[in-house]
Amino acid sequence: MSSPQKTCLIIGAGDGLGGAIARAFAAEGLAVCLTRRARHMAELEALADDIRKDGGTAHAFGVDARNEEEMTALFDRIENEIGPLDVVVFNIGANVRFGVTETTSRVYTKVWEMAAFAGFLTGREAARVMTPRGRGTILFTGASASLRGREGFSAFAGAKHSLRALAQSMARELGPKGIHVGHIVIDGLIDGVFARENFPDLSARIERGEVLMPADIAPNFVWLWKQPRTAWTHEMDLRPWTESW
Secondary structure (H helix, E strand, O other), X not given: OOOOOOEEEEEOOOOOHHHHHHHHHHHOOOEEEEEEOHHHHHHHHHHHXXXXXXXXXXXXXXXXXXOHHHHHHHHHHHHHHOOOEEEEEEOOOOOOOEOHHHOOHHHHHHHHHHHHHHHHHHHHHHHHHHHHHOOEEEEEEEEHHHOOOOOOEHHHHHHHHHHHHHHHHHHHHHHHHOXXXXXXXXXXXXXXXXXXXXXXXXXXXXXXXXXXXXXXXXXXXXXXXXXXXXXXOOEEEEOOOOOOO
16 A cells, blocks of 8 residues: 655745745645635635646645634644645745834734744644654744844744744754754845835846745755754755845
């Protein structure tokens, strides 16, 4: 009897980094499960269709990653209907810019829910299904704000610092149980919707090699998943050659 197909879940799969990560794992033969809010299902289904056209296996789910019941049901459904989760990637960004006096409690709470609380729910549910098997990989996408709070990014920095602390705590708890937890700091501007909407000179920056390209970032997630347990990397950072430390 053949073994069930390994499965990858990506929480926050859009047309940028999340989509690139999905394509990279699909190319490795994993069934990829893609999630975004229900209102983005058309775009998500289009991404899944493209992956299937390239010969991969993809499933799209409209899920609010901040909703505990929806997240628990999602993990149960994937495990029961698609296959055992071998790797889970949390990739929700929630990058916004407001001066601290213009940052309302609603803005701060929403950013925290999206970038930190949803990460906790993702990590907890991944640990729940992986721990009995004694194997699995859980990866969190971080940012420059995971390490340093810049002016105008109080909400984003608070959430990303929280996510990094979560990853560190989970790594210490789950590593001895056979589960690899990694945190990837993306230190620089990533080509995608946010960059296109906020940087008029994006094309020139890309031409100069100053922008992180999703297709170049994604193989690092696969590399972390493939690492032997004798030499696991917990945290890695990626930046373009012009980015200051």
